[in-house]
Amino acid sequence: MKKTRHAAVAALRPLAAAIALAGAFGAAHAAGYPDQPITLVVPYSAGGGADNAARIIAQGMGEVAGQSVVIENKGGASGAIGAAYVARAKPDGYTVLYDASAFSINPALRKLPYDANKDFIPVSQAVSVxxxxxxxxxxxxxxxxxxxxxxxxxxxxxxxxxxxxGSLAQMAGELLKKDAGVDIVHVPYKGGAPAIVDVMGGQVDVYFANAASSLNYVSGGKLKALAVSSGKRMPELPNVATVGEGGIKNFDVVEWNGFFLPAGTSPEVVAKLQDLVQKALARPDTREKLSKLGLTPVGSSAADFAKFVSSEQQRWAEVVKTNSITVN
Structure with a gap:
């Protein structure tokens, strides 16, 4: 019996050594991270709110890290196409997803080629707007x-x-329908730009537009602001009341952007990327550029961001169920 036990222990020694070696390699890899360019996948079209914010933050990250952070736009299916691409990427920290609120809405609306909870690691919330x-x-x-x-x-x-x-703009409209008890008709567009054009022209009555893409139009008199969706007024629009102040209680809807890594990425690399994002968002020049777009820098921890994403998923799943929302 003793010989058998000793043989089993001996047989396990190479495996233990391999695991230890892999751990040491992972730690060494993380220590030098990033030592090559990072690809930041934005699953929306260029020029949109998420893309504009990502480019500002990517510049700051690159200057902090001394490595380029390259934006790659992979739009379609409210972000699901780009997210699926990152889910399949090598979990080495060099292919990163920069997603928005649709990440937490899609699981309630679509059959996805990935599991939003199992195939990604939330790293940090970048901004809210x-x-x-x-x-x-x-x-x-x-x-x-x-x-x-x-x-x-x-x-x-x-x-x-x-x-x-399935966009946050639709969810905000559906939440308004539910809470205000109104029957208004949803008109979906293939992006924010054409939606804004038709609102300007009066072809559609109202639009919950992302502040990053609409604030300049409001300031320039090309759009009229009726309310803001957040719980507090925007500093940039101090005279525009919130939806809550307009009589719809507990209405607090904000667009958010955040960083995700593929599942299987080492905790050390996750921590390194979180630190890199936080340092980039702490830069005065980065904060100033984001502020001009109406964006509030966040830079949360991975643990806090994971909790936030989970709460958002639960919230929008309830709205989708209550309003019987479907997508084609």
């Missing part, structure tokens, strides 16, 4: 109360735009 409920400059509505009053009096008459089925 309110949506602005906007209308055409010549719209008869001057605030949210005006719009709700008209919508209640005319069920099915008024429309709201979104930048795609």
């Amino acid at each position: 309110p949506n602005i409920l906007v209308a055409a400059p010549g719209s008869p509505f001057n605030n949210l109360a005006d719009f709700i009053k008209a919508a209640r009096a005319n069920p099915g008459k008024y429309t709201y735009a979104s930048y795609g089925p």
Whole structure:
């Protein structure tokens, strides 16, 4: 019996040595991370809110790390195509997903080629940004109360735009429908730019537009701001009331962007990337550029971001179920 036990222990020694060697290699790899360019996959089109923020943060990350951070746009299916690409990538920290709120909405709406909870490691929330409920400059509505009053009096008459089925813009509109008790019609677009154009022209009545892509239009008088979706007023629009102030209680909707790595990435690399993101977001020049877009830098820990994403998934799953939302 003793010989058998000794033989088993001896047989395990090479495996233990291999595991120890792998751990040492992983630690050494993490110590030098990043020692080559990082590809930051943005699963949305160039020029959109997430892309604009990603490029600002990527520049800061590159300057902190002394390595280039290259943006690669892989749009489609509300971010699902780019997310699937990263889920299949080598988990070495050099292919990173920069996703937005749709990441937490998609699991409730779509059959995905990945598991949002199992195939990714949340690293850090990068920014948060309110949506602005906007209308055409010549719209008869001057605030949210005006719009709700008209919508209640005319069920099915008024429309709201979104930048795609399952987007946060649609979810905000659906939440408004539920909480305000109004019947307004969803008009989805293939991106925020065409949605804004049609709101400006009066082809659609209102739109919960990402502040990063609409603030300049509001400031320039090309769009009229009826309300902001966050729990607090935006410093850039101090005279525009929140949806909550407009009579819809507990309405606090913000777009968010964050960093994810493929499952299987070592904890050491996750920690290194988290630190890199936080240092980039702490740079005064990075913060100033983001602020001009109406974006609030966050830079949360991986643990806090994971909790936040989970809470967002639960919230939007409930709205999808309650409003019987589907996508084609």
